[in-house]
Amino acid sequence: WYQCIDKAIRWTDGRLVRMEIAIDITERKEMERMKDEMISAVSHEMHTPLTAMMGFTEFLLENEVDREQQKNCLRTIYKETERLSELISNFLQLQRLRASMVKFRIKPVQVGLLLADAAALYAAASKKHRVMVECPPDVGAVRGNEEQLYQVLSNLISNAIKYSPDGGEVVLGARAGEDAVTFWVKDQGIGIAPEFQEKIFERFFRVDNTDRRKMGGAGLGLTLVREIVAAHGGRVWVESAPEAGSTFYVSLPAMRQSEAA
Numbered sequence: 001w002y003q004c005i006d007k008a009i010r011w012t013d014g015r016l017v018r019m020e021i022a023i024d025i026t027e028r029k030e031m032e033r034m035k036d037e038m039i040s041a042v043s044h045e046m047h048t049p050l051t052a053m054m055g056f057t058e059f060l061l062e063n064e065v066d067r068e069q070q071k072n073c074l075r076t077i078y079k080e081t082e083r084l085s086e087l088i089s090n091f092l093q094l095q096r097l098r099a100s101m102v103k104f105r106i107k108p109v110q111v112g113l114l115l116a117d118a119a120a121l122y123a124a125a126s127k128k129h130r131v132m133v134e135c136p137p138d139v140g141a142v143r144g145n146e147e148q149l150y151q152v153l154s155n156l157i158s159n160a161i162k163y164s165p166d167g168g169e170v171v172l173g174a175r176a177g178e179d180a181v182t183f184w185v186k187d188q189g190i191g192i193a194p195e196f197q198e199k200i201f202e203r204f205f206r207v208d209n210t211d212r213r214k215m216g217g218a219g220l221g222l223t224l225v226r227e228i229v230a231a232h233g234g235r236v237w238v239e240s241a242p243e244a245g246s247t248f249y250v251s252l253p254a255m256r257q258s259e260a261a
């Protein structure tokens with residue numbers, strides 16, 4: 001794709017020559033195409049929670065219901081609202097990331113501190129799960145955007161909690177390798193069958209079974225994780241088996257001591 005930004009008519013070698021200056025806008029066109037595609041996919045995804053919310057509200061308005069029925073309807077409406085809000089926030093983040101509007105504020109990020117901060121927050125917020133860190137204090141630093149890396153961790157921890165029974169433990173850990181720092185989020189939850197372990201990173205993909213359908217979610221959390229990790233030159237993967245818990249690993253290029261100075 002090219003866009004003409006200027007035109008001129010010149011005498012060259014005794015002839016009138018018409019010149020056009022064009023710039024390559026292929027990348028911009030591709031961005032626009034991706035954005036349109038995302039918007040239509042998200043509008044489609046919004047339809048389900050909105051229909052449920054409208055249906056249950058209408059039911060409450062038009063029927064005499066007892067307290068228990070009322071509570072059930074409100075619970076569903078609440079869950080769907082949560083789902084919608086998560087969908088929109090993940091969508092916006094993804095969009096921002098793709099459009100590189102988030103200025104990549106790159107600096108050394110200490111992985112140990114990142115894990116400790118996230119664990120402290122989730123340990124305080126989640127009363128039904130234990131969130132712990134097992135990580136050597138000197139695991140090292142990676143070069144990246146702290147806010148985005150925190151988002152990665154936060155999406156993984158909230159999934160670990162969401163897909164684990166009450167009372168489960170979520171353990172965060174990290175190790176330093178030769179060129180990379182790897183951290184992980186391990187849960188004792190429902191696990192993921194091998195055939196879905198790649199697919200879960202795809203946009204809107206959710207493993208479909210009754211247990212999981214009860215959980216709010218839009219299937220964008222792991223897509224965002226994968227995009228952020230890839231933008232940092234790293235990779236993310238999962239080791240899991242049904243009913244045996246899951247461990248999500250994120251490996252990022254390590255910063256050398258000389259770089260950290």
Ligand code: ADP
Nearest residue numbers: 159160163191200206207217218219220221222
């Ligand atoms: P969401 O949780 O909103 O559905 P995600 O993109 O975060 O979307 O996850 C995609 C799917 O991967 C989930 O619907 C779920 O089926 C599966 N999944 C993600 N994390 C876990 C986990 N820790 N344990 C079991 N299943 C998981």
